[in-house]
Amino acid sequence: MRADRLVSLVLLLRQHGRLSATALAGELEVSTRTVLRDIEALSAAGVPVYAERGRHGGFALLPGFQTELTGLNHDETLALLVAGSRRGAHAFGLGPALASAMRKVVDALPESSRAGAAGAVRRLLIDPETDLLARWLVAEELPDTVVAEIRRAVFAGHRLRIRYAAVDRTPKWRTVDPIGLVTVREQGYLLATHSGEDRTYRLSRVLAAEELAEPAERPERVDLGRVWQERSTRFRTGGDQVAVLLRMDPARRAELVGTALAVLGEEAGEDGRLRLEVTFQDARHAEWALWQLAPSAEVLAPPWLRESLRRRAAAIAACYGEPSLSAVVAVPGPEQG
Structure with missing residues (x-):
């Protein structure tokens, strides 16, 4: 573990030129005390790392230790760097390993390619943490x-x-x-x-x-x-699937199709609304999905699902039927005015 961290520390200094102990600790996810011990170990091993004092000081390396990576053109280099920005590795617990690998790849690039690739990758964003509606994409916590x-x-x-x-x-x-x-x-x-x-x-x-x-x-x-x-x-075709008959606003059909398992039947009604028969994974899935579409979608069958949604709507209506005490705004009296 420490050997990998020492390599990462050297690569960070090579790529950034100068970094404070606090910045290095944040990148390496260790304490500043650990960073200082690592700096001492590198110096003792002959790595030319030195400290610069002052407000904008920090640690830096003397020029050198360059191993060029050849055979990659600009697009290939860019593709590799973009791949490193994706969060898929998190699902397998490989996030830190991927970040370390990307530092090694960037450090090994020829000087002429490194600056261009780094500038280009800043113009691309893959899988941001929120969508346009500011909804957070929650990543799973994996030990x-x-x-x-x-x-x-x-x-x-x-x-x-x-x-x-x-x-x-x-x-x-x-x-x-x-x-x-x-x-x-x-x-x-x-x-x-x-x-x-x-x-x-x-x-x-x-x-x-x-x-x-x-x-x-x-x-x-x-x-x-x-x-x-x-x-x-x-x-999708087995388990406790639920078939639902409903009518809905055609404008929200895409949302329904995006969450349902399958559309078994569809026809247009005289009132301009669609009449569809769809399947969901189970009862919980059906109730959740159709609640998101309310009131644009109305369940016609099965009766138990219609009743479940009715009870949920009644509970919400009861909750908001009377103004809460915190919503009442006090009007200042004459002595306050």
């Missing part, structure tokens, strides 16, 4: 030790014990044969088999993991794209 253990088992081809917390169930241990890892919209999944049956586990619900020495029972070669597609298809 590094758990994800690292899962990665090791996947790459080594070993069986894996995981303590998994399925939705609305008590967490329990199970032994699985890992096949691969998939990330979709910043959510990570472990594809595996359990007692010979296909299983897909959400990484954020794995509370603990232990790589076993026993070899995993899995094929030598795997097409993860095909496996994921097959499992996605089974997920």
